[in-house]
Amino acid sequence: MQRLIDRAKALLESGEVARVLGWRKGENVWDVEPAFFASPEELSDFVYNGFCGANLSKYMIEASKLEGKTLVFLKPCDTYSFNQLTTEHRVDRETAYIVGVGCKGKLKIENIDAKGILDVQGAGYPDASEILTVKTLYGDKEVSYKDAMLERCHVCKGKEHMVYDELIGESVDTCDGDRFAEVAKIEAMSPEEKFAYFQSELSKCIRCNACRNVCPACSCRKCVFDSNKFDSAQKANTISFEEKMFHIIRAFHVAGRCTDCGECSRVCPQGIPLHLFNRKFIKDIDSLYGTWQAGAEVDARGPLTNFRTDDAEPSIVTKRG
């Protein structure tokens, strides 16, 4: 962490960058929040630890409008989002100074809570294969790092940065799961089971829009659900269908653009596994139109703005049962 702060200070002092986009301590150890740091002094609040899951790419949309360069710290998975935003002309690569930071997997406080470890005061940042020591009001507790990790880190796309100016810190591979296992499990259910599953998950939605606000692909200046273009503007839902509609359309709008960064599920206060929508599209796209990773390269043409003349017919949905 200190290396990051030192480097940020140096760049700020040299005037090479006008500000730093990073993570700031919160009230609790786990609620780290994204923040701009305008001076070396402000960097005293900078943190980089297991709770720095937040993907800072999206904040670069605003940063790109500001004078001077912005230093941004991006984890490997965040760089896919940055590339996708570059492809869509939403961020400016020229005004970004990207420090690729190493990542050893990020933590989910709920997973620690679930182990009966409460009132967490601090936590270490060991490698994923190791034991995580958690400081609590009741003394140090131990938990396997893997058990405390976010779902997305178990299916990590890899620890290689897709774009950067320099790299700092080591990464540890955390991938030990099958990215599409959960989707496949649902696909194998009967229609009744599927319906019941999503009904129970989506009925939890309170339309707080956290998923939308955090999503680097959901970067519209004004969301269709807030405009009158589709007569769809509303905050409070009058009927239950609208949650479904919102989440289907949101997933559809980001289909082919979603990098599977998993922020939607991370921030959902109701714990809805929202990434299952996006992954379903990714799985279908991969199997029907060839493997596709949004943000792997800049200016690539996404699967929904592309076609092959021998694409599968929509009836394939019925045929494969």
Add this chain to the structure above:
Amino acid sequence: MTYSYYPGCTLRNKAKDLDMYARACAEALGFTLEELEQWQCCGGVYPLGSDEIASKLPSVRALDAAKQKGQDLVAVCSACYHVLKRVNDDMANVEDIQTRANNYMQLETPYKGETKVLHFLEVLRDRVGFDELKKKVVSPLTGRKIGAYYGCLLLRPSDVMAFDDPEDPTILEDFIRALGATPVVYPYRNECCGGYISLKEKELATSMCDKITDSAAGFEAECLVTACPLCKYNLNKSGKLPVVYFTELLAEALGVKEGAL
């Protein structure tokens, strides 16, 4: 490969040789004809009327029996093949016949034309392959000029039979060639021999067969080959050319003729 086999009544009797040669040849070619346990006569002619159900049932039973065994159904006699194939087409595509036949039969699962009906010649062409057949020939019929006689039943109506080009068929010629003989192409090879009419209108049938045999002889055929006992019977009446079953020629070429009967 094992096929369900439907010999038909004539092959049990006047045309035993057609049947016996077929079985011997199948063995020599490495496939098995497994005779259906209980089969009834197909009726000899396909009942054309859309309201004739009962007369189609013997065929449906045979087709369903093959379906139960999960086998394709093979016939050697042109007439049996014709009737089975057309009834099968009805069962697959004509809703009214399908419903009424199934209502009558009371099968556990209704029969809907699932069985594939094959003529022995189709097995040779599409499953064994004439090139492969050629390799198995031990005594080629070299030098023999043989006219293929198709008649009507194998070919027409072509949309249902889908056996060969109804006006310019080649399967028997290819077959003759595979046996080492020379096929004689003559224009009357798909004309009718008179069929069942020969029972009451003997002269009419004979005059038709005369046309056929004259034409074949004109193109220098030495004998005719057929798959149908009735065709053979009628053609023999005109007496101008010897007529043999295709299975007999095949048995001869494969060297299994002796002992087949």
Add this chain to the structure above:
Amino acid sequence: MSMNTEFRPTIVAFCCNWCSYAGADLAGSSRLAYPADVKIIRVPCSCRVNPMFILRAFEKGADGVILCGCHPGDCHYSTGNYYARRRMTLLFSMLDYLGVENGRTRVEWVSAAEGVKFSETMNSFVEKIRSLGPNVRLGDLRCKD
């Protein structure tokens, strides 16, 4: 809806102006009947159909939605139906994933010359929807009278 009356589904058919709408016109001028349950909305091209339209139809009580366009390769705008094909494939797959009966959505390519196909398609789609019954999964029950 009482149980003893015959179920009359609400079916929305989006038809592209150049092929399928003309195909529907041909079905009409050839007097090829299909159930009145089908109501056609004219769009310039199958690629004009936003998934939002389809979801909205279901939201408002449609029991089935069908999209008809020019055959792939024959699009009046060259490529529109290719995009529509991908969009609808993914959308239908998602609806299937959510447990919605996948027979409620369909895409069919109908040319201007295929009046017969149009009528046959609509007949078979209506039959399918009737067999599936009213759409309870995607409609909102509280919304219905």
Add this chain to the structure above:
Amino acid sequence: MNKQAELIKEISGVNPLKCMKCGKCSASCPSYNEMDIKPHQFVSYVQNEDIEALTASKSLYKCLSCFACVERCPRGVKPGKLIDAARQVVIRQRGQEYLSPDEVPELLDEETPQQLLMSAFRKYRR
């Protein structure tokens, strides 16, 4: 509407209106010279509901069901099915069978295949 004409159309599944009167059926028929009513006329007899003449015709028993007319008809009319249906209408009436078992023995010879007998019974009797 003539009931027998309707019956013939129903049994045969033939729509006589499809005929364009080209005569290809009659040009193809091997029994043409034996027939009093010719294959292309089957269609018009049914269409004109002249069923009495048609059912009295000897053509009913001259048609071989060889299907040459059906195969070659450019309009898919199937005259061969039509005449077979007319024959059905006749032989389904009591006493109208064209072949009686009594006459069979003298028609047989040593080589007669079963198939011939079966076929003839099917074609000539109810």
Add this chain to the structure above:
Amino acid sequence: MQRIGVFVCHCGSNIAATVDVKKVVEMALKEQGVVHAEDYPYMCSEAGQSRIGEAIAQKGLTGIVVCSCSPRMHEATFRKAAERYGLNPYMVEIANIREHCSWIHKDMAEATEKATILMRAAVAKVHLNAPLQAGESMVTKRALVIGGGIAGIQTAIDIADAGYKVDIVEKTPSIGGRMSQLDKTFPTLDCSACILTPKMVEAAAHENITIHTYSEVEKVSGFVGNFTVDIRKKARMVDIDKCTGCGVCQEKCPSKKTPNEFNRGLNNRSAIYTPFAQAIPNVPVIDTTACIKFKTGKCGVCQKVCQAGAIDYTQQDEIITENYGAIVVATGFDTIKLDKYGEYAYGQSKDVITSLELERVMNAAGPTKGHLERLSDGKAPKEIVFIQCVGSRCSDDRGKPYCSKICCMYTAKHAMLIRDKYPDTNVTVFYIDVRTPGKNFDEFYRRAVEDYGVNYIKGQVGKVIPQADGSLLVQGVDLLDQKQILKKADMVVLATAIEPNPDVRKIATMLTASIDTNNFLTEAHPKLRPVESPTAGVFLSGVRQGPKDIPETVAQAGAAAVKVIGLLAKDKLKTNPCTAKSDELLCNGCSQCANVCPYGAISYETKLINDHGIREDRRVAVVNSALCQGCGACTVTCPSGAMDLQGFSNRQILAEVDAICR
């Protein structure tokens, strides 16, 4: 708030017999915003239209719904009417209660209910309609004619004479087409080459005409007035500028075993060849599939003998790109394949030939030097039988359901010419009907019978039976005589059905022009716009549109030329105003819409945007309305809903959905 008028048409009894039009009017008056509703027997009539005018004036209508036939039929009519009475034409919507309702339903209550719902949907849409203004686009003053037969040549000459540039693209090595293969033409019996060759020369010499032979259209983009076309000029291997057309190369070419396409494969040609003596350009091409040099690398005879040094084995296909304002499709026809007609023994006997093959046999430049002889043994035929309608008027998949139209006349011509030149030869024609509508046509046919003694037999042929002695036995029927005939013949000629050239699908797809079930190109209107395709700027000439003879083809070619001239005479065209439009305030500038636009109509600009007081430079999409054709692909790609389609906006379509699902 709109003030909407609803007009329900009876269409005589077409609608009113099945839809209770009064009830629809009554229901319309209950709809929000509907201030006027009425029914009328024929809304499209002058009187019907003026009722719309009266209602606009008296009720101050701002929007109109006409419940009538398909908008494809009369939308334009009612829009024009609205405009005439002072309303923006795009404030009119049609509810299709004829094709989509009254014609397909029998039950009155059911049809009336559906008509009401369709009316409601249209009313709901009109509420959201906005006045639209048509834009303008430039016209490229150059035309492309695809196909260099008589249709293409005539169209090109007519356009060129009017002062516009025309390019002809012909896929074979020479222009001339089918007509160049014909011997004589009916009903005047002029020599085909004698009347065609001057036209070919005229086209070649015309200063406004450019001919690309041995070339094919590869790609078409753009729209009416502004097409961009890629043309593949296939490598001739002969330098067109150096070649003098002396013909020595063809004489000396050692590879002479390729079936001669021009003679329908009845004889062979060399690997380097011009299809016929009067070819334009008179420059040979090398058939690289037959050429020994190309197959083995050894030969080069033609290069050695060419004094002009025109042979160039290194030539490559060349793709040229040209811009056109209009495209005429004149790709012609071929005879159908006869492999499904085994009963006629075509392919079994060399003496059974098609009529087009007979043209070559009769032609002095043909394989028999114009002597009528059997192709099997070279003997003069004494009995010839013609069989009509081979593959025409067939409802099965062996042939074509249509009448090929030209066969009756050319058969009469052939019969007459044979009887004239070879009086000892008997000619018999088996026919179903003799169809001779046309000026001097029936007289011509009667002459064949009365003056030349051609034996016409009403009836068909069942089978052609090759005999062991090499003759043919024709088994037919004489329906008038009630006799089956067995006729011995030396030669049988089949009047084979014609069909559009098989490349039709490819070309139709490139042009986004529709084709019918028989692969003929569809007209914009079968009666009133017979030479235009439904795709603006694409016109039809010749048999590509339907079977026709030479005079009809030439007449249609001229008509197509007039339509092209009418288009090219305009400097600017009014464009469809139903184009995409981007809301700058909502646009993310993400470029996704540009990726799917088939017309390249979307570009991006950085603009100073005032978004509710926030002023900032933003990258936003801009639609070029002259290029946009209004497909709407972009609108669905746009996640924010910034991109919308005028006339078919998101809210309009949703309003229709809501009205239907209500």
